[in-house]
Amino acid sequence: MRDYALSRREFMALGGAALAAPFLPGAAMAKLALSTETPLHGISTFGDLKYRPDFAHFDYVNPDAPKGGTFNFSPPNWYFNQATDSFNTLNTFVPRGDAPPRMELCHDYLMKPALDEPDSLYGLLAESVSIGADWNSFVFQLRPEARFHDGSDITADDAVFTFEALKEKGHPQFQLPLLDMTEVTAVGPKAFRVAFNGQQSPQTLFTIAEYPVLSRAWFQDHPFDGSEIDAPLGCGPYKVGFVSPGQTIEYHRVEDYWGRDLGVNRGLHNFDRIRIEFFRNRQAGFEAFKKGDVFYRQEFTSRTWATEYDFPAIRDGRVIKREFPGEKRPALQSWAINQRRERFRDLRVREAISLCFDFEWTNETLFYGLYDRSHSNFEKSVYKAEGLPSETELALLEPLRGQIPDAAFGEAVLQPPSDGSGRDRTLLRRASELLAEAGWTRSGTLVKNADGANLTLEILVRDEVFVRIDAPFVDNLRAIGIDASIRLVDAAQFQTRLTDFDFDLVGYALSIGAIPPRSTLVNLYHSRSASVPGSANLPGTSSPAVDALIDRAGAARNQEELTAALRALDRVLRARRDWIPNWHSANHRAAFWDMFGFKEPKPDYGFPVEALWWLDEEKANAIGKA
Numbered sequence: 001m002r003d004y005a006l007s008r009r010e011f012m013a014l015g016g017a018a019l020a021a022p023f024l025p026g027a028a029m030a031k032l033a034l035s036t037e038t039p040l041h042g043i044s045t046f047g048d049l050k051y052r053p054d055f056a057h058f059d060y061v062n063p064d065a066p067k068g069g070t071f072n073f074s075p076p077n078w079y080f081n082q083a084t085d086s087f088n089t090l091n092t093f094v095p096r097g098d099a100p101p102r103m104e105l106c107h108d109y110l111m112k113p114a115l116d117e118p119d120s121l122y123g124l125l126a127e128s129v130s131i132g133a134d135w136n137s138f139v140f141q142l143r144p145e146a147r148f149h150d151g152s153d154i155t156a157d158d159a160v161f162t163f164e165a166l167k168e169k170g171h172p173q174f175q176l177p178l179l180d181m182t183e184v185t186a187v188g189p190k191a192f193r194v195a196f197n198g199q200q201s202p203q204t205l206f207t208i209a210e211y212p213v214l215s216r217a218w219f220q221d222h223p224f225d226g227s228e229i230d231a232p233l234g235c236g237p238y239k240v241g242f243v244s245p246g247q248t249i250e251y252h253r254v255e256d257y258w259g260r261d262l263g264v265n266r267g268l269h270n271f272d273r274i275r276i277e278f279f280r281n282r283q284a285g286f287e288a289f290k291k292g293d294v295f296y297r298q299e300f301t302s303r304t305w306a307t308e309y310d311f312p313a314i315r316d317g318r319v320i321k322r323e324f325p326g327e328k329r330p331a332l333q334s335w336a337i338n339q340r341r342e343r344f345r346d347l348r349v350r351e352a353i354s355l356c357f358d359f360e361w362t363n364e365t366l367f368y369g370l371y372d373r374s375h376s377n378f379e380k381s382v383y384k385a386e387g388l389p390s391e392t393e394l395a396l397l398e399p400l401r402g403q404i405p406d407a408a409f410g411e412a413v414l415q416p417p418s419d420g421s422g423r424d425r426t427l428l429r430r431a432s433e434l435l436a437e438a439g440w441t442r443s444g445t446l447v448k449n450a451d452g453a454n455l456t457l458e459i460l461v462r463d464e465v466f467v468r469i470d471a472p473f474v475d476n477l478r479a480i481g482i483d484a485s486i487r488l489v490d491a492a493q494f495q496t497r498l499t500d501f502d503f504d505l506v507g508y509a510l511s512i513g514a515i516p517p518r519s520t521l522v523n524l525y526h527s528r529s530a531s532v533p534g535s536a537n538l539p540g541t542s543s544p545a546v547d548a549l550i551d552r553a554g555a556a557r558n559q560e561e562l563t564a565a566l567r568a569l570d571r572v573l574r575a576r577r578d579w580i581p582n583w584h585s586a587n588h589r590a591a592f593w594d595m596f597g598f599k600e601p602k603p604d605y606g607f608p609v610e611a612l613w614w615l616d617e618e619k620a621n622a623i624g625k626a
Contacts, residue, residue: 039128061267069615076298085491095534097227106234115603118514156186201518201554270614330381334579336538356476374581447481518554539578
């Protein structure tokens, strides 16, 4: 299965003081003998927990925030199988179908992250977790008061069902981390044990601790992997209210929500209703915001941000336009080149394609200078490789020599700057040379391989705005002989084609955890995920060397080891050119009707506005939105 893996003996050797420490709350750090079989109220990868047992609330919330009102917004991010253009299922935990964003609010999870710490989780459904003596099992103790929305008890049997179902039929984000799970069993009415085979990452606990618990009884009458508009029975702070399939969904706050007074929830979930309207394109959504039908919007179109936020509600102050600091988390924003297609397997072809994108011209002409150039798969973080490899990085890379591109041993690969003309002759000449070296010869306006086939490339997009951005890229690709085109499809077809890896080149953006979990790295880059429909391994990366570096990152015992492993991984990924990094922004560009209260500064590791903010009735009255 894996070319690099810790043996059981090696894992146990690491599983003493050095490896135990990352999992322990601060009070236990000095007493490593208590590291196993000890109920922990929270877990932190590489440091002390900020919040002690029975803490009142997170520091970044307003515990006295009023409840009420409706928050109608355009979600800036989404998870699992969710889509923002339409929806055809309310089961968000499976790979097929398009679920609406924020279905996750209808469900609770074993533990919950603190957004002012980079890597800490605190008990939600689970009041504690214990680590088995062999480090290969974890026991979660569910809270006695935990209930589903119909009043039924949440039991260990429900948890067992959930883990088994997610391993067999769940979305890859849930399924892949469970491949090393050997069994999940109830050890009491409210306690269950998850066991692994010893090949799992030390970070596995942090992944499964954010899993939901679903109702076995409800799914007895509904297929787990079915695409249904019936909402699965949940237990979270919201439940599905009004639904117009494909067009609108409302989530209604659960008045008697079982977990409303827990420290992890106090001050959160303040709106009575969260409403999401679905629009086929960005411009329609923007027009709805301008009219006041949508109350909050993060803007991702630079032209709109620079030129179109000049309407009456902006001018008279009813709408606020401002920037919020971005999260202190690594970000991936790139094009994926699908190596499941034979013509893209040669690294030289991928590099040639990358040379045809003129960021400098695009940023100046189309982006109004609002973006920065991306070079890394871990942009905006300490994991971004810079300059020459350190001694520690070289120690990880040297055993892989011959399996990875030589460029990984030199200066970290950068996307070369252009002359800003839109058609840099030097870069295009080099791209043509690379195609020739890879066996593609010019025949008229196109290049062909030895069999006489054209080198074709279709860029898959789902919004007209990307057609405008990608058109100059396509012109440059055609200039070097690639038969390039853009295919604009609707949201449902776009998601289906991504799930089935039915594309040549597609754009993708993802915010990664501040301490990137191995499960995320596997989902993005590991051989395990290359053939799993719905995974984020869009290029189809399948490399024993990449797998080895992911495993080393997953086995890191401290921040220094993790940083070195991820920088080495970044060097290899950039040298392989599976992804073409394109651009990123340092901040959130947001606009909202001035009717909300919120605490500043925002937390460093998340910005769930719909959970953090509240309705300010005085402000709402002042602008006629009460």
